[in-house]
Amino acid sequence: MKKRPVTKAAVIGTALEFYDHALFGLGAAIVFDKQFFPAETPLAGTLGSFAAFAVGFLARPIGGVVFGHFGDRTGRKPMLVMTLLLMGLSTAGIGLLPTYDQVGLVAPVLLTVLRLAQGFGAGAEYAGALVLVAETSDPRRRGLWASLPGAGVQLGLLTATLVFTAVSALPSFETWAWRLPFLLSLVGVGVGLFLRFQVQESELFERERARGVSRFPALAVFRRQPRVLLIAFAANAPFGAIGYVLNVFVLSYVTRTLGLPAAVGLSAKLLASAVAIAVTPLFGLLSDRIGRRPVFLGAALFLCAFAFPMFWMVDTGHPGLVILAITVGYGVCVAGMFAVLASLLTELFDTRYRYSGVAIAREWTAALSSGPAPLVAAVLVAAAGGASWPLALLVAGCAAATAFAVLLAPETRRRDLTESVGKSSARAGAVI
Template sequence: MTQEVTRRPLTKAAVIGTALEFYDHALFGLGAAIVFDKQFFPAGMPVAGALGAFAAFAVGFLARPIGGVVFAHFGDRVGRKPMLVMTLLLMGLSTVGIGLLPTYEQAGVAAPVLLTLLRLAQGFGAGAEYAGALVMVAESSDPRRRGLWASLPGAGVQLGILTATLVFTAVTALPSFETWGWRVPFLLSIVGVGVGLFLRFQVRESELFERERARGLSRFPALEVARRQPRILLIALAANAPFGAIAYLLNVFVLSYVTRTLGLPPAVGLSAKLLASAVAIAVTPLFGLLSDRVGRRPVFLGCALFLGAFAFPMFRMVDTGHPALVILAVTVGYGVCVSGMFAVLASLLTELFDTRYRYSGVAIAREWTAALTSGPAPLVATALVAGAGGASWPIALLLVVCAAATAVAALLAPETRRRDLTENVSEPRVRAGAAV
């Protein structure tokens, strides 16, 4: 009972904090897809403005591996809890700052420069937020239901995306949306910061981390994970890189594609995101629970293979321009397939790495690949569609390749469902209290 009572506030703090992170993150993606090209770049150059907005979006991912390594280093050295408080603050305050920025018309070239700087700060904080929440929940969960519990921060991700999309959709209806209305969702982030901080100050440090502290912590956890579990780290990187591209192609680029290329109202793409996120909130814990029953690899592989088979039919549905088919295609592709893979990656990643450097291992696997594939994906897709004269087949083909690549990586990974997190796969030879 004590463990259950302790787990609940910890999980709530992790889910709310992660929801805030992805509220901030999704807002920037929505802004980049719909309004940033007009606000922060020269008027009369729509393609250049779209590329500039997506470039600013991608820049944030360049800061994520640096922030991930820095915060995860101290998360493995000082504790999980302090880093989660710091990342929450950095993410939230950066988002509020974006809502206060001057436009290109008001400040000229300073406007996109300031936007990019705040996006870098946002990315630096995001680099270890989800990884830290994931590690805290997984280390405190019932081993028999770790897939379920570890998937809940993933549901928080979808909750943040859903909330951001709802708020952004609401303000697009304002007559003043393109003057000041778009700023409102960014400024509202301050409320989430307050709630998140209150919850995170209530939780206790991970018991597994405290046990590891007594045995002796790693001095350089990022280096140690690369030295002691190089094959596992490479597999985690190989699984995350194509998955990240898939997620941002369906979560960010498709919104721009249906609005700019197909000429549909923004409400169609936003409605698709809303329904996809709502479905993802519901099915993410179910996929986590299923992975507790049948294993991590079968569930992940099933979702990846289905997405690969669905890629071309999905874009055929989108290209009809029929709102119902667009919404259905995005809901199945993102709300079911992507959320299923995301749910399983939560427990898989935390079970692959030892406690001594788990935070660092998860952060490296997620954030280094985010910089390489997730952030640039919408930018690359925009260029591919432009080069193909507006055709969607290059994007469908890209999805097939990414789905196949992440499936191969999953096949190479060990099945971790029964992993005991109290045991280290690569036991370091140190005395209790000593540091490596």
């Protein structure tokens, strides 16, 4: 199978997923509190917006299990088509919702329902794209190729921020223009479907299907690779919390707590995403040369040390320092860890339940840590009277925890994906 069509379809589809996902985070931080919650209680509106954001993560583990199950039994490609449709249509639906002033409590209820649908589709979108690219790539450059859907993530975040920033400058932004970025998701759905229908199924999966697929892949991965799954859980949970504190909550912190214009936070997100697009494949390529663990640990430990200086820079209120801090923290450190996790996760799990294993490891931890992270951060800052030290402590602690988890993982750089973990581990001298 040619790598280029597969990679292009995976990257574009993942970009759309995170475009949709980022839009909801931006809306929750800037506009949803006014549109879908009572205007008389601003704090309640902010908490309600982030609660709706977090609710979407409750559906992601279910979506991960369902789509991962069928992805390991019927194929990677059909699941990627279905997740793309579900994500895009639910996002466009948000752009058509009535406001609280129009329908009262029905508005936040409808917002939550569509967020749940969005989360259900997202539960296996990135995992499926990651698995398909990894299974069709050159083993010597798997770190590079597997990191490219991660660059698609950043492309989606960048596009969402650009579009949202553009419409936020319109005088009609808070009346109707905020809906435009959500409706534009339909364009991405069309492009993504066109590309994904041209992709062939993974040859690795086809060989596995010929030998007989697992009846219940999600149960099999718990039974056959429990330690691998535990390591993947422990690495993903704190990492996800870091990403959503820096990518979602900090925007609210900059505007609501520090009183800076929304353009400052949005500019920080733009530059951070642009830098992340550039450095993600570089980190992936570096992991092909020196190993997955050294690259991941380097990025995680640097972020652990940088956490407090990062928020000191943010607290100065100087736009340049705010943008620089978020760019280094998210655009370099988080992007570096994310790039390496791509190949590490796919190499940890066997082919017969790789889709389920990656989806479960990512999405169950997302429900536990990623989704609630902005809400927890908001509560911590409120309890500290607006101080940022709880945020710095949270980021540093999570960076240390994810580094420790990866220390327990085997080095997977030279893993042969056609073999089971037991065989490849014995040959490499690793114990999993």
